[in-house]
Amino acid sequence: MLFYVFGGxxxxxxxxxxxxxxxxxxxxxxxxxFASLAGLYVVLDAPFTAVTQIIIYAGAIxxxxxxxxxxxxxxxxxxxxxxxxxxxxxxAAGRMGGVLxxxxxxELAWGLxxxxxxxxxxxxxxxxxxVVSSVRExxxxxxxxxxxxxxxxxxxxxxxxxxxxxxxxxxxATR
Amino acid sequence: MTPIGHYLILSAILFxxxxxxxxxxxxxxxxxxxxxxxxxxxNLTFVAFGRQIxxxxxxxxxxxxxxxxxxxxxxxxxIVIALFRHRESLNPEAFTSLKW
Numbered sequence: 234m235l236f237y238v239f240g241g242x243x244x245x246x247x248x249x250x251x252x253x254x255x256x257x258x259x260x261x262x263x264x265x266x267f268a269s270l271a272g273l274y275v276v277l278d279a280p281f282t283a284v285t286q287i288i289i290y291a292g293a294i295x296x297x298x299x300x301x302x303x304x305x306x307x308x309x310x311x312x313x314x315x316x317x318x319x320x321x322x323x324x325a326a327g328r329m330g331g332v333l334x335x336x337x338x339x340e341l342a343w344g345l346x347x348x349x350x351x352x353x354x355x356x357x358x359x360x361x362x363x364v365v366s367s368v369r370e371x372x373x374x375x376x377x378x379x380x381x382x383x384x385x386x387x388x389x390x391x392x393x394x395x396x397x398x399x400x401x402x403x404x405x406a407t408r
Numbered sequence: 409m410t411p412i413g414h415y416l417i418l419s420a421i422l423f424x425x426x427x428x429x430x431x432x433x434x435x436x437x438x439x440x441x442x443x444x445x446x447x448x449x450x451n452l453t454f455v456a457f458g459r460q461i462x463x464x465x466x467x468x469x470x471x472x473x474x475x476x477x478x479x480x481x482x483x484x485x486x487i488v489i490a491l492f493r494h495r496e497s498l499n500p501e502a503f504t505s506l507k508w
Binding site: 236240243244247248250251253256259260263266267270273274276277278279281282285286289290293294297298301302304305331333334337338341342345370371374375378379382386389390392393394396397398400401403 | 410413414415416417418420421422423424425426427428429431432433435437438440441442444445448451452455456458459464465467468470471472474475476477478479480481482483485486487488489490492493498
């Protein structure tokens with residue numbers, strides 16, 4: 234039952250993200266979607282992932298987004314000369330994108346409807362009451378089986394940090 | 409327990425919403441937010457399948473996906489700031505210098 238509450242909340246808030254004209258409201262709706270997904274992770278017996286979702290996504294990434302939205306102080310969509318055309322009355326490329334999105338939904342629905350075992354309950358193979366997702370187990374997994382991916386991730390973070398600083402820096406030499 | 413198919417359908421719906429956002433919105437920040445929606449839809453699938461097979465591997469992958477999402481957001485927002493300085497706009501149609 235909790236699944237339908239959180240799932241419906243996630244869908245409604247995701248629609249809110251792409252339905253708002255003001256980016257601030259989009260960001261806040263996305264925070265709500267992250268919260269409902271964290272609830273789903275708790276239902277799925279993954280409390281570590283739920284907490285990580287709240288801390289990293291809602292706490293760090295969304296604050297970064299909010300900072301940029303407020304820093305740019307961009308006017309609403311539809312006020313600049315580039316915003317004349319309505320999305321449904323655009324050129325062939327725009328219509329092509331819409332067709333591709335509809336096709337994606339249709340294919341996903343078709344594939345899921347034909348999937349064998351879709352009715353099996355989640356955690357069918359797990360004995361009742363067994364805890365499969367202790368933080369200790371996740372930590373052991375990360376630092377043994379996935380140690381290369383972990384190290385590669387640290388390099389990725391370093392590259393992203395330097396890249397962000399270089400990209401967002403003001404060009405002093407050209408002024 | 410909820411069937412695994414319901415989680416997959418929810419994930420597919422969220423992914424399709426994110427895709428529609430990328431296609432239909434004309435604001436670079438909203439497009440980045442739509443990409444985050446898609447990444448989260450995939451995360452939900454990972455966690456649901458990981459719970460299904462009773463292993464923590466799905467959650468470990470989600471951990472890495474979150475890291476990549478953080479890096480992507482940082483670099484993407486830096487590019488958005490740099491683009492905004494050039495054109496004073498966040499509309500992707502304002503940046504068509506390389507289009508032919």
